[in-house]
Amino acid sequence: MLRVVVQGKNRRQRSDDAPPRGLDTLPDDRRQLLKRWVRRGGNSRWETLRNDAGLGGQSRAQALLDWLLDNGWIALDEKFERAAWWPYRVRFLDPAALSAALGIVDADAAAAQWLALRSSLPSDTPLLDALDTLPPRTALARADLATALARWQFEARSGTQRDFALFARGATKAVTAAEWAWLGEAADLAEWGIERHTPLLLIAAPVELQFPRAALNLAACADFCALTPATLAAARSANGAPERWHLVENRTSFERVARNREAHDGVVWLPGYPPTWWREAVAKLLALAPAPAAIACDPDPAGVAIALQAGALWQTAGLDWQPWRMDIATLQALPGHAPLNAWDNAQIAQLRQAPGLPASLAALLDYMQQHNRKGEQEGAL
Numbered sequence: 001m002l003r004v005v006v007q008g009k010n011r012r013q014r015s016d017d018a019p020p021r022g023l024d025t026l027p028d029d030r031r032q033l034l035k036r037w038v039r040r041g042g043n044s045r046w047e048t049l050r051n052d053a054g055l056g057g058q059s060r061a062q063a064l065l066d067w068l069l070d071n072g073w074i075a076l077d078e079k080f081e082r083a084a085w086w087p088y089r090v091r092f093l094d095p096a097a098l099s100a101a102l103g104i105v106d107a108d109a110a111a112a113q114w115l116a117l118r119s120s121l122p123s124d125t126p127l128l129d130a131l132d133t134l135p136p137r138t139a140l141a142r143a144d145l146a147t148a149l150a151r152w153q154f155e156a157r158s159g160t161q162r163d164f165a166l167f168a169r170g171a172t173k174a175v176t177a178a179e180w181a182w183l184g185e186a187a188d189l190a191e192w193g194i195e196r197h198t199p200l201l202l203i204a205a206p207v208e209l210q211f212p213r214a215a216l217n218l219a220a221c222a223d224f225c226a227l228t229p230a231t232l233a234a235a236r237s238a239n240g241a242p243e244r245w246h247l248v249e250n251r252t253s254f255e256r257v258a259r260n261r262e263a264h265d266g267v268v269w270l271p272g273y274p275p276t277w278w279r280e281a282v283a284k285l286l287a288l289a290p291a292p293a294a295i296a297c298d299p300d301p302a303g304v305a306i307a308l309q310a311g312a313l314w315q316t317a318g319l320d321w322q323p324w325r326m327d328i329a330t331l332q333a334l335p336g337h338a339p340l341n342a343w344d345n346a347q348i349a350q351l352r353q354a355p356g357l358p359a360s361l362a363a364l365l366d367y368m369q370q371h372n373r374k375g376e377q378e379g380a381l
Helices: 028-039 046-052 058-070 095-102 107-120 128-132 136-154 161-169 177-186 229-234 251-259 276-288 301-316 328-333 342-351 359-371
Strands: 004-007 011-014 074-081 084-092 201-204 208-210 215-217 225-227 237-239 244-248 265-269 293-296 321-323
Touching: 028 046, 028 058, 028 095, 046 058, 046 084, 058 074, 058 084, 107 128, 107 136, 128 136, 128 177, 136 161, 136 177, 201 251, 201 276, 225 229, 229 276, 244 251, 251 265, 276 301, 293 301, 301 321, 301 342, 301 359, 321 359, 328 359, 342 359
Parallel strands: 244 265, 244 293, 293 321
Antiparallel strands: 004 011, 011 074, 074 084, 201 225, 201 265, 208 215, 208 237
């Protein structure tokens, strides 16, 4: 047990010169309380720090005070009252080291770090203006969400908030409620393909789904209908199947194809890179109403990657799939084109190695790279 001695008349601190002990043994509730204390900065009255623990937290505050004293982080000023010495002021002996151990960034350091990071971000990074309105420490913590949103858009992804959280930070619950509120205020998440509520499978097909107590005839819809994943999961069987499933990536193109489809065709919206819910729903759809697929995506490297991911569902089900309106002639006939960027060229190199790459898509990739052009599906469908 490390000795604590009285220095002068009214100060106590650990007597040896050893560096303060690490925070590994500090319980999480006390660590969070300590963070609040340290963020106050400088030296603080004990009464102020104790009250910060709130009602019922007095014993926790006292235990934290004792731990800090025993482990060499503080000197404690005391005053003599009612025939005893009482804590008066807490002095942090090495506040910089303590802040670093707690993961607290100094305000000036945070400002400098944010300026450095801000200058390194591309000018078209989403939410830059919204980040600029935040305190530097908060902006640093949320900058990864802005860059993830840029990647999400570039890869034409869509899905639920949990899909985005998994994409951005590797866990479905890694984005806090406060961060979601900020994102919702700073951007129209639906326009970015991020759904707060239940996602919907948009479909038109000559299929009647059978449920335990009801039936749903998709052919009754004038253009297309929207099914929740839970609805499709509850279906037990289906009457009828299309001659072919047409998957269309662009939403406007999907709606046009759905309205003008032949009665024997099925059409499903493919929302960019297929999110988990979509893959599960379509796998169930294929189990109920199997048919080969014609997949239409943007004639660009991302579109080829999306088509391969969607086509994998048909391969798993033992069904054929073919690209549709994803050929050189379609790309040439588009009213407008865009040049390839570095990411496009890198993706083309990866796609050429993809097993089972259809010959028509391989030819399309070669043409895109040779002529430095790509396009959008909306001009063709």
